Amino acid sequence: MPDPSPMLASMTGFARHRGEDHGIAWVWEVKSVNGRGLDVRFRLPNGLDAVEPALRDAAQKLIRRGNISAALTVRHDEAASRPTLDPAALDAALALVEQVRARIPDSPAPTAESVLALPGVLRPPAAEEEDEAVQEARRSAIAASFRAAIEALAEARREEGSRIGAVLAAKLDEIEALVTTAEADAATQPAALRDKLTTALQGMLDQVPQLPEERLAQEVALLAARADVREEIDRLHAHIAQARALLAEGALVGRRLDFLTQEFNREANTLCSKAAAPSLTATGLALKAAIEQFREQVQNLE
Secondary structure (H helix, E strand, C coil), rough: CCCCCCCCCCCCCEEEEEEECCCEEEEEEEECCCCCEEEEECCCCCCCCCHHHHHHHHHHHCCEEEEEEEEEEEEEHHHHHHHCCCHHHHHHHHHHHHHHHHHHHCCCCCHHHHHCCCCCEEEECCCCCCCCHHHHHHHHHHHCCCCCCCCCHHHHHHHHHHHHHHHHHHHHHHHHHHHHHHHHHCCHHHHHHHHHHHHHHHHHHCCCCCCCCCHHHHHHHHHHHCCCCCHHHHHHHHHHHHHHHHHHCCCCCCHHHHHHHHHHHHHHHHHHCCCHHHHHHHHHHHHHHHHHHHHHHHEEEC
């Protein structure tokens, strides 16, 4: 079986596959939802437990992450499930009925329903012993049908992954635009900080006039350095580039994108905490909202 295609894949999907062989028909229903790792669970009819290891192996070759539920419903041939008449038993039952009526002449004639209800007249549907070759052929057909179902599930997950990828790419464009805006807003930081410090220091100078001007200049420079967001802006640009590279890589990038989203959040939080200009604060909050929307979509990727 080929390796998974290097495409983005969602962890959610559904597939159904039908089949029939050697007097039985069946339906596979396979669905997957988000999961931290890969968990495959089967619901199989009695007598088919032996095929589960091969089915699990087929699933693991195509799917690497998510909670998979696979249910198999089997229907036997209707003709094989009908009771059949035992002619010898029927003749014996009718002979007994005639013997009884001969001894009890006034007794009513028995109905067909009452005769069929006598033990042994009808043979229950039952269980012809099937040879091992027939049973093995059935198991092989059911396993092949499951492989078709899991391939359809993997394809459905890739289709959903493609849609998620388009949403993530658009969201990265939005994040990049906000980072660029934050870069422009950051240019207003010194003026906003200067205004705040001027007001605060004016009160200090009125109370402590002997405070040296040189010391005041040092404090202003220290606060300005602490409010510098250029490092956060640079890291955010780097994270955007890395996220795009992961999206282009495709397969099995969900965990790495999830970790990268945490780094996005860390930088956005720091940027907001350093913001002195109202415009930068507003941009930082919008950036955090966009990153959270990005994270919600990333949670669905394999």
